[in-house]
Structure formats: C-alpha cells, structure tokens
Amino acid sequence: MELKDKLVSSFPAHEGGTDVRSPLHRIRTEAMKQFEHKGFPSKREEAWKYTSINTLLKPDYSLFPEGGKGLEFEEVKRYFIHDIDSYRIAFVDGRYDEGLSAMAHEGFDICLMSTALEKPGYREVVEKYFNSTVNTEDSLTSLNTAFLREGVFVHVPKGKVVDKPVQILHFSTGSEPALLLQPRNLIVAGENAQVQVIERHQSLSDHPVLTNSVTEIFAGKRAMVDYYKIQNDKLSASLIDNTYISQERESHVSVHTFSFGGKLTRNNLNFYHRGEYVESTLKGVTILEGQQHVDHHTLVNHARPDCESHQDYKGIYGDRSTGVFNGKVIVEKEAQKTNAFQQNNNILLDDKATVNTKPQLEIFADDVKCSHGCTIGQLDDDALFYLRSRGIPAREAKALMMYAFANNVLESVKIPEVQARINKLIARKLGVRMGFASEE
C-alpha cells in the first residue's frame, strides 16, 4: 500500500478515541482532509523543485509504535548538552520517556503536548494558539496535525524567565523495521517572557526513520525566544521540519539550525511579524558529505513597520552531497523602515557536490533596507598556500579555513555549552582535531 493510502485509511482508527465535540477533533479532521487532497509534495511544485522525498515514502512505516524498551540516561547522555543544568523532555520511539526527562510546572509549564491538549486548565492557551500560525496549504504540516499525538508544550507566562534551557530529544531505537514520527511542539512566551530551547532528533539504529515535525512559537510583546536545532542524525534517518514563528511588538526570536547529519533534511522556517520593532534572527551551518541532502526554505514576512531580520546561512558540501537555500523575504506595503538582511555562502569541496541557492525578495514598501547576497565557491588557493607555508598541513589548513568560514554563525549562539558542542561537532565533521576551536 502506498504511504498516503495507509495514512488515510488509518486515520479513523487513530481519531477513534477522541472526543468528537472537542475543537481538536475538528482541527485534525480538517487537516486530514487537506492532506488527503494535496498528498505528499512532488518535484513538480516550485518549493520542492530540488528536493525529492519519493524514496522516503517507500518503507513500510510503523505509524503507531508500541514503544520499545526504555533507555538509560547513560546510553544517550552524549546526545544531550549534558554539561548544563536543563529541563528535559525526551521521547523514545514517539513515546514520552519519564526517566530521561525533567519537566517543570512551577511558574511556567514545560510539559507534554498531550497533557496540554487534554487537560481543561490549558484549554484556553491551546485554543488560542494551537495550529494558528501554520500554513494549511503545506500538506506535511497538515499530516502532522492530523496525526498529532505527542510533543512538547512550553508555556511561559508574562514576565517569567525560564532559568535553564529546555532540551527536547527524540530517540528512535529501531524497535520497528521502519518508523514514522510526527512530533509537535508549541512554545508560547508571554509578554517579557524568555526561554531557550534545544531540539534534536536522534536515531540509534540503522532502521529507516522519517520524522515529520511541526513547531509553533509565539513570542509576546518584548519576549525573547532562542531556538537551537541540532541535526546530526544517522544516514538512515530523514527529517522534515516545519517551524512557524509569530512575533509581537519588540520581541526577539532567533533560530539556529546546525545540519551535519541525516539522509535528507528539509527545514521550513517561517517568521511572521505581528508588531513593530521585532527582531528575527535565522542562522545556519550546514556541513554535508556522501549523498546527504539538506534544504533550507526560509520565509520572513515583514508585515509591520520598523522590524529587522537577519539571515546568515553557511554551507560546506563535500562528495556528492546537495544543498538548497531558498530565502524568501516579503515586505508588505505597511512595513516601512524594514531592515532585512540575507546572506548565504557556500563552499563546494568536490566537483560532484551541488548547491542551489535562491534569494526571493518581494518588496511592496518603499522606505526599506533589504540586502541579500549568495556565493558559491571553492577554498581559496592563495589562503591555503599561506597557511601551509606556516607549517599547517593541507588537510588541517582546509579544515581551518572551513572552520573559519562557518564560525561567524556561532557568534550569536547565546549558550556557551551549545557553542562549544557545535564547535566540536564541526571539528569532528571536518575530521580534524582543532585546538583553536575551544579558545577565546
């Protein structure tokens, strides 16, 4: 059976247990209709021109895993940023793992999505925010909504600052021959609230895993949200991520995406401005090899005046790996004094590596500053010779240059331990020991 048919036919059973009068039931049923109508995206669609998910649809995925054995923290410790105190919510094969988690309910809520959706106390928040930012035209988002079972709910009320970063980890153990995961996160930061989130998806086996993740972030007036996505999964795992961000007046939201692993990764990152003096930061480092593929699709919708957005994506592509950067900036007529900056720089290490980069600016206001630049190049021979003439071997010299190339994206990472971890991952990915990476 085709995956789509399988999903469509299993929906009623999935939805069976739900209260048919709940708003959730209506949303999910509507989403299912959307998905059934549109199906999976194909390369015929402009937004999917360079990314084919056809091979990802082949395995006979388990949709409702029974949940395998639990994991001991020591087994998976290295996938956490474990040298900091943090709130943790971990899932194993789609199911919440209490042993790996440390939630919070004092002053703010860091808990399970299922709890939030079902408990009457959260009803108001969920009804106000849940599924309200998503693009209902996106069939994969609709699919996630339709099959929504679990995920993370973070609610930081007005004026509260979450004292430690929140880590969200999804493990898959290989208990099923193939697994489809559809996690969902809802982050609501009230006026003046602050929270930092680190998200990671990690397969522990070589069984195929496809994760179709959706995250909604709401930043209230003057709220600050920093979100870090660490993508360093096994080559048997693929990820499609849709993240939607809604920002009120004077809020700051940053999303850093570090894409080093996985077979295919698609990041759809969408920012919507709902007030003036908003700041949005979108940064990414991508380092690929083999036949890996990463596609970054960003959208910043400047709908209000006096807002800023900063995009900076760096990519290093080796072997036959392929990358896509499609950065869309819309400046609506009302959005005067917009300052939108976009940069995408790429290095191709091999003849067979490719990258497609496309800035898309749609500007309807007349008093704005918008800049974009993209480059695709090789490592500079003169610079390499310079480093080698100082005794640094070719391999290390190349790594040093690539490190330097990617490095400036790390400067805006606000959690030093995350910065250090990413430094290490970059060093490992580039295959060198880099003493300089941890300095300064």
Next chain:
Amino acid sequence: MLKINNLHAGVEGKEILKGIDLEVNAGEVHAIMGPNGSGKSTLSSVIAGKEEFEVTGGEILFEGEDVDELAAEERAHKGIFLSFQYPVEIPGVSVTNFMRTAINETRKARGLEEMPASEMLKKIREKSELLEIDRNFLSRSLNEGFSGGEKKRNEIFQMAMLEPRLAILDETDSGLDIDALRIVSNGVNKLRSKDNAVIVITHYQRLLDYIVPDFVHVLLDGKIVKSGTAELAHVLEEKGYDWIKQEKVSN
C-alpha cells in the same frame, strides 16, 4: 644552506625563471633586486613550494636535500619561511590561535611534543614586544582589516615565532611608513644569527639601509645577471637597472 642550480620554473607553460643559480649560506643576508616582472616573487613562491608554479628544470637544494617533491608545509617544517608580499586575510582565526596551530604542527612534524601553554604565552609576549605589537592585535582575526603596515609587522612576528633557518622577505618594505620600516627591520636584525639566513626581495634600496645585506643580486628577465656586495644596491638606486640591461647586451 640553500643552493639553487640552473632553476627553470613557470606557470601555465610560461617560463618565468630562466636558469637561476644562487647559493646562500648560514649567517648570510642576500638581497635580490630587480624591476617589476623580473621574477622576484616567482622565485620566492617556488622556494616556498607554491603548487601553481611548475619547476621545469634545475633543482633547489635545502640543507643538501632536493625540495622539489616537498609540499609547502614540509618545507616550512624544515625551516623555510616566506614573508608574504600580500598576506591573506583569514576571518575567524585569531593571530594567537593561528600561531599556536602552526607551531604545534611544526613540532609534531619534527617529532616533538606540543609546546606547553605557558611557554607559548611567554614566547608570544616576548616576540610581540620585539615587533611592538599590541596585545589586542593578537586576538583579532588573522590579517582581517589590518593596515598594510600591520600585515607586514604580523608577518615578521610570525617569523619570530617560527624561528626559521631560512627567511625569505618578499617586498616586506612595500606599504611601510618609516616607523614601521624601522620596527620591522629591527625585528629582522634581532633574529639574525650565524645559524640562519635571510633573503630580502625588494625593489628599493631603502630597506637595505636597515637590513644590510652581505650580497646583492640583480634579477632580470628570470636570470640573475649581476651579483655584488651591499654597494651594488646603492649603484642601482642611483642608476636604475638600464645600465645592467645594456651591459648584458654588450656582453
């Protein structure tokens, strides 16, 4: 230390060096002068091992060993240093970290342990004082946004850190004001010893007032056409290169 025999080299099939002979011994300072396009920078790049240049004839012996098959880094490990005419900017890598990497890679290649951090810091402090380099400068990205003078001073600082046996200074005087010229020359002179050698490549005699050479060679159209003592540089300053060209023709 360095012995170059009938060296022919070029780039993309075009011959630039057309039979160079040069012998440099420990403790000596040689100046190579010549007009633009005579092959001065090519000679320094070829000795340092830049791959885009192809050696088509002759040999370069360093400490008796033919360096033709050696990569740039291997030549550096043996003690050859090139001060660049145009040092490259490397954003994101600080001067300090760059030097630490270069020194430890060189030590590794020589079978030595990494330099202890305290020793490294001491050395950095000592050498930066010699070149009158500010501490803040050392944590800046390598050459990024440096003025011409800062770049050249940084080159000599690197030379001081790496302590090469043979240092080739390619147009180190270009872009230097008189103060920077004094600092740079002073640095080079302090580093001179009976065990190392310096090749100064320059257009102008000016630098040679500060770094006094034992020998001066004139490079013209890919060949050394005249050699002499420091006095030759003064003659060149006064009379230019034309008389040598004529002398060459009449010979």
